[in-house]
Amino acid sequence: MNRHEFLRGLHRVTATRNYLEIGVNDGRSLTLSQVPSIGIDPAFKVNVELRADIHLVKATSDDFFATKDPLGHLKSARNPVKNARKGRPLFAHYRGGTTLDLAFIDGMHLFEYALRDFMNVERFSRWDSVIVLDDMLPRDIDEAARDRHTDAWTGDVYKLIPVLAKYRPELTVVPVDTEPTGVLLILGADPGSTVLKDHYDEIVQEWVVPDPQKVPEGILSRVDAVSPEMLLRGGFWTDLVRNRNRRAARTRYDALRGQVNAALGRS
Ligand SMILES: C[S@@+](CC[C@H](N)C(=O)[O-])C[C@H]1O[C@@H](n2cnc3c(N)ncnc32)[C@H](O)[C@@H]1O
Numbered sequence: 001m002n003r004h005e006f007l008r009g010l011h012r013v014t015a016t017r018n019y020l021e022i023g024v025n026d027g028r029s030l031t032l033s034q035v036p037s038i039g040i041d042p043a044f045k046v047n048v049e050l051r052a053d054i055h056l057v058k059a060t061s062d063d064f065f066a067t068k069d070p071l072g073h074l075k076s077a078r079n080p081v082k083n084a085r086k087g088r089p090l091f092a093h094y095r096g097g098t099t100l101d102l103a104f105i106d107g108m109h110l111f112e113y114a115l116r117d118f119m120n121v122e123r124f125s126r127w128d129s130v131i132v133l134d135d136m137l138p139r140d141i142d143e144a145a146r147d148r149h150t151d152a153w154t155g156d157v158y159k160l161i162p163v164l165a166k167y168r169p170e171l172t173v174v175p176v177d178t179e180p181t182g183v184l185l186i187l188g189a190d191p192g193s194t195v196l197k198d199h200y201d202e203i204v205q206e207w208v209v210p211d212p213q214k215v216p217e218g219i220l221s222r223v224d225a226v227s228p229e230m231l232l233r234g235g236f237w238t239d240l241v242r243n244r245n246r247r248a249a250r251t252r253y254d255a256l257r258g259q260v261n262a263a264l265g266r267s
Helices: 003-013 061-065 072-076 080-085 111-123 157-167 200-207 228-233 236-245 250-263
Strands: 019-022 037-040 054-057 102-105 130-134 172-176 183-187
Touching: 003 102, 003 130, 003 228, 019 111, 061 111, 102 111, 111 130, 111 157, 111 200, 157 172, 157 183, 157 200, 172 228, 172 250, 183 250, 236 250
Parallel strands: 019 037, 019 102, 037 054, 102 130
Antiparallel strands: 130 183, 172 183
């Protein structure tokens, strides 16, 4: 299964009510969204039909998140009158604050950018938000170079896997074996966590190193990556969606994490 097929599956199983994408390019991932969305890219060149109420932002993700009310567009999509006019369920997006249901991070493929993108997305997420990062499983050292010299390019964003394991072990981090270059799915976001912010300088100092990158063998061989089909079939999605729609307290997260690990045969 390729990353766009997996993303299409995620839109379905998460019954997502909103969507944020960093890195739009020609729109092939953004076109999968049919809900109020934000797409961010300083150089988008969309050449496909988009079928949603989208704020297409021409800026870098850092600049976008530095604005006063970055998710303002999603708030306006919660207006019941506007919903009625657009044929959406009246209160579909109305309850609670604006938090992201589904986010896809696929912008600048350098580790420190992807780290900041995750930190910024997490500020607007809940424990039951679904955050996905693209190009997390490079196939060789050349593809993982910081200085791009290949057609397909993952850069060194894969480093988020060991960094989150070290600094944020409470997150549920699932490498997914999609074609061509794998994705990472993250649950359990905690907008109140300051761990990554507090350690940002130290993390960048340790992990931003010149090419060639030393990609761990386990990442190249995808030994821990799960099948995208199996992940999408997981019985836990129904509970995740129910909890999210009821804005259930984070105390439910442990149970969800247990369900995910059981479904994936992880301990
Ligand atoms: C791999 S492409 C995105 C592909 C798209 N998500 C898809 O699946 O079809 C990466 C995009 O990230 C954009 N980009 C580069 N630096 C960025 C940044 N700092 N913030 C947001 N987007 C960025 C590039 O302009 C490029 O269009």
